[in-house]
Amino acid sequence: MDRFVWQVARSVTEAATLAGRTVAEAMLADPGQPAAPDCVVLKAGGIDLLDLMKEGLLRPSRVVNLREVPGLAAITEDSSGLRIGTLVTLEQLATHPALRQRYAALADAVASSASPQIRHVATLGGNLLQRPRCWYFRSVAHHCARKGGEHCFAFAGENQYHAVFGHEGCAIVHPSTAATALVAFDARVELVNAQGVPRSVPLGAFLVGPGIDVKRETDLGAGEVLTAVLLPPTAASTRSVFLKQAARSSSDWSIADVAVVLDRAPDGRCQRACIVLGAAAPVPWRAQQAEAALVGQMIDAAVARTAGQAAIAGAVPLSRNAYKLPILATLVRRAVLQAAGAPEPENGR
């Protein structure tokens, strides 16, 4: 790791003014060259940033610490919903009572992320803005399309953990587990620029797939700071479930996950369903056909099974990841049944 200047930001606008480029832009520089003097990046928990720096993938000249900026680490709730400051840690989220009660899928998604040690340090904002884990992307020896190269190594290579949907020229899966649940709750992100002007966008639109731009995962602009994540209120009847499967259950990444948010009418019929697949595509992947299979239905085992199958319709697995499809279908079916409070017909877990 190279030398860099450490700077503590005291306000959002100071941080935004300092942040010369996004990490995605900075990583397009030739890794063989020393850091450009204007390569200034923001740091929250630093888990991902430090990882990139240690691997020699990112060589900033200056690192601006956001952690001392006041007002970014609170969770507040009012009639417009829940506002989660960008510096709230994953651990705080996982254990927050309001989340546990009304946004259970989000609490579970966060609780299933990484390890306890990491969750105590990692922030929600940093989690949404972390770079993908594609192992070619994380290797200095592979100058792939996402780092400004010509080529994607995944299609003809080791793609067991890659995307089954939406892989247009790049097959990453979005790394954030929280994002799966956040998109299912229609979350928005709030951003502030150097002039102090805020904007807010739906998270689903903020996260961009390779079809739009293969070199970045978000719509974050240089000189922008993510300040908060906003969750609309849930109805009393809203039920949500998050299920994840990883290669191992100890501190590991998803190979597939799913968040289901259901609203049911008093007669028990499904009024509204939002189903999002994680680790399935370069962005959290709305399974709209599966949602359509639920709306207006009394949810039972057969309906849930149909939804599960609908969720994987149109998937295009790569050479080594077709196994993800039955897993995704199963997770959707089980999550839908759990969210509907319908008993599982079998002993499945």
Added chain:
Amino acid sequence: MTVSDNRRTEKFPFGIASVGLDEIERRIPAGEPPPLPPNDALQVIGKPVRRQDARAKVTGAMRFTVDVKLPGLLHARILRSPLPHARVQAIDIEAVARQPGVRAVLVIASSDTILRYVGAPVAAVAATTQAAAEAALRLIRVNYAPLPFVVDLDTARRPDAPLVYPAGERPSLSIAEILVASALKLTGNVRGPDTQGSRGDIAQGFAQAQVIVESDYRTQTQTHCCLEPHAIVADWRADGLTVWMSTQFTAGVRRELAQTFGLKLGEVRVKVAAMGGGFGSKSQLGTYGRYAVMLSRQAKAPVRLVFDRAEEQLDSGNRPATWQHLRIGARRDGMLTAVSLLEYGTAGVGVGAGVGNFAQALYACPNFSSAQNDVFINAGRSSPMRGPGNTPGAFAMEQAIDELADKLGLDPLVLRERNDPSAVRREQRRLGAQRIGWDRRHQPGADAGPVKRGLGMAQSLWGANVHTNAACEVRLLRDGSVEVLSSVQDLGTGIGTILAQVVAEEFGLRPDDIIVHIGDTDFPAGPPSYGSQTTASITPAARNAAWKVKQMLFRQVAASLGVAPEQLVARGGRIVVLEDTTRGVSFREAAAGLRTEQISAVATRSDDYGGFRRHMGDQAGAQNDIGGVQFAEVSVDTETGTIRVERVVAVQDCGRPMNPKLIESQVQGGVLMGISYALLEERVIDRQTGHVMNADLEQYKLVGPREAPSIEVLLLENYQGQSATDAYGIAEPSNIATAPAIANAVFNAIGVRLRTLPMTPAAVLAALDTRLRRN
């Protein structure tokens, strides 16, 4: 007791305690102590004594090689090949040598050197800080001419595959030695076949068979993943060389250093602090060890070289991947008539990818044929790893035996009962079956619903290895303190504590009374800590030495008590007269009466009293080796492909168990490593670029706390009257049966066999899918 020549005859306890003990007469060297009774008649040996360094380990006070700090210490880093196969055209270190902070530069791959794997060392630098060394590496200019490469076993076997060692090209030194030394043919990338161990008439054996099973099995490349990285601090001085190294064999490394650098043994000192695992990968000096010493010699200053995690994964060894084809013939009653094994394995650019003597020696089958081959690929070379050969060998063989049982409609335990003459494993099967509840075992796939449960078992075999070049000193000082000294190292197993137990038992003291000095070649040369032979080799030496010192002490005490030395015993911190235990002195008083400041004795490990049990290649001998039977209970989610190991019952033996607590911890480690091997671990190499994609502990999946099942360890006391302690090893035996036991349990759960490791969700789903399509 009768004495003749230099030997005398003694009666030793003999047999398996839970079955019933007998006695056996052994001729033993005259200078060695009388037999120990079975464990229940002992005070300290065989008791679950807490390891002496437990507190230091838990509190972080323990010091490892990476913690060694010396004045003027330099830090070394190694530049490594970015290409899987390349010729070095030019290497330029000029800019580096002029760099501030750089004290020594070593060109490892000069021009025209062929680099054969990603991570192969190219150059090394020692500098005043780690960062300076790191920065210096980037200034080394190397021109590589890329060569065609091959990184997977199957492709490497094809006739048109790129050659790792083209004819006429000089292979690396160690490989050259092996190729020359062995008569095995090199054809393309394939070296072999090695047909050692074949016996009988295989064709006739299959002709006699009424039932034949035949399958292919695959095992993956597994890496050692020592939590403590490979590390060395080398201090070259005019008056000698001192090396601190995380090593499994201090005495061996000293010998290697003396030979390599033209020094006298007495000029080389090797020390090891605490260790965080080796699993076979830290058995030798290694090239990195040599580089560190060369850098120190060049810089005239101590040099510290510590691998990072990527180096651990790329260049510190691994367990070879294998492809095994097994064909087994049997009569309808289950008696085996023929076993044939064809194996191709890859140890990367190295050799040693065979699967050992497992299939050959486990069952009494008159006809056996074996053909084992090394296949070279452009990947880091393997090194021995916990139960080398037998672990992948067991995965294939113990599944094949279950496949046979299935075909014959026999209970797998019954089939083994018919073919396995080992009395140890018979008892282990009995105890294990009872504990796991084998009678609950149902037909494959019998559970309703998507989650299926299953029971399976598998057996293991490992040599009762002994290293007779093993010495130990015991000292008694005038204040009553007792020291035990040997260069033997604690790989993490707790051998220091076991030595304290052995000496304490002899002197009638508590283990905490004994001061242990190990891991330093200034002490008498101890055995290596690989091959599961540490305890078997060094504890008899320690007891022999302690007994000699006790005799000296008794002679002095006897005079003052006016009795003969033979009338004395040491117990409860006193030395007393056997017939009248009220007469005696405290141990401290006795020591205070010594005429000299200390008395001491050095003793060695003699050959096994009853002749060595280990005879590789000899079936009868192997039947007496260390056994082990493991039972696994699993659940398989047939919709997500997830296998959960819920419970493992490990029934093990290691001669006389010296410390059940430490043994249990070894077995738990062995089982966890086996689960990891069975379900998770796999080195992944990209075929496009030859790079290891998961050279880290994030994408290289190691077992974690949530994968840990309930592990129940049942331990046999197996007395053989073979040495002053009659102890044998446990570390490797506990790792061998786990993966096949799980695989057999998975078959019992879902009715589909997984013959490839690791058994990932993808593999489970694919296997179920194939069956669905077949039906």
